[in-house]
Amino acid sequence: MKLLEVEGLTKRFGGVVALKGVSFSIREGEIVGLIGPNGAGKTTLARVILKLLSPDSGRILFEDEDITHLKPWEVVKRGICGTFQIPKPIKALPIISSVMAAALSKYGFKGSKIEEVERKALKALELVGLSYFARAYPFMLTYADLKRLEIARALATEPKLLILDEPFAGLTLTEIQELSEAIKALCRGSSRRMSIIVIEHKLSELMRIVDRVIVLNFGEVIADGKPEEVVKDKRVIEAYLGGEEV
Template sequence: MSSPILEVRGAAKRFGGVAAVQDVTFEVNSGEILGLIGPNGAGKTTLVNMVTGVASPTRGSIVFEGRPLAGLRPHQIGRMGIARTFQVVRPFANLTVLENVAVGAMYGAGGARRSAASAMRAAEEVLDFVHLLPRRDDPAESLPIAGRKRLELAKALAMEPRLLLLDEVMAGLRGVEIDQAMDLVRAISARGITLLIIEHVMKVITGVCNRVVVLDYGRKIAEGTPAQVTTDPAVIEAYLGKRYAQAHRST
């Protein structure tokens, strides 16, 4: 079995009197695709923010490749080999598609800043991978939502991460766009990049994830394969309510 690339141990985060994340423990194994699901407000994005240095845990530890992340800033964590996407996609509107990705390529993993020419070459390769190369010279703001999602992925991939965190990258997509995005996630995994995916589209979770962690009100309520968690009464209750869960138990 693969060794863990990310270890979350008893992680908790409070905002004043609100416990957003409460004593969450899990591992992400090297090379796997781990889904992180739960109802709105379950603490999923807060947990990703703690991994990436946007927020600091109130308690607990987060370790990447054996190195504690406590006290590190987002740019330091990025240079260690962790990249992420954001729920709300905000490209640099005054830059082209290529220039947006080159920014990520210039400040990628490893700590050494690339030259502009090297960053542009890396950006072109990533744009080709996500099927956006024909739009390279277009203003980023001209892309439709599916294109902006791919651009967000490209910006993160340009940092050459070993661990990629995707925060609702399928939100706003429909039908064939979701299928294409799932194929892209599989292609990213085939490159040897470990993925942690926050997603509400259950077709994605069951279709690409090896394992799933479920949060509700900041606590982990389930962990297992997609088949295990989607039939877990506690998970069904969290998503659909206690009455539905009781009916599910009786069938």
């Protein structure tokens, strides 16, 4: 079943066309890699789906509902949540507080029991391996842990679709391997089948965890398919290596 469907999404920044009629779909329980060279429009696409940016034209359907004109927090309530490329921790609060806020926002004005929310936040931190640091402040964490914190914050909103923006950027090889194991476990392990979009340009690690790859170049989808097919695609090689015959 299709979870997310994007149709003809276009986004302009002044004269720059960041997205040119992007269309693709995500099925339930799938891990999809979204790759492309610098400036291809990957992050813009993520921000448009999360509604942090409004598209100029096109439609976004989530579970057959048109979410193109919703506010960002409404999109989160429907079950789409994402992380930021550069971690944005809430420095003034212990890390559990920011995760709890994300868990709380699901509920209405009255909300549920605080203990239950805290349990959910702890579970989200546990999933990414940070429960030990729950009471710590962000400055006590390493960069890799801050990236995990981003994921925990997103997980606390109990998303059906998780969008990870460059989760591996700036990490060492070991940290990348640990994190990709954690991401894999997230999708396979959870009782609900969660779909994940991973935006990356570190291909080697990505190819091992994804089911499908979508390649963007200059705001257009140039390939969509299994990882092993996509890496052989002529247009993809061209985009990555710069048009020369290889």
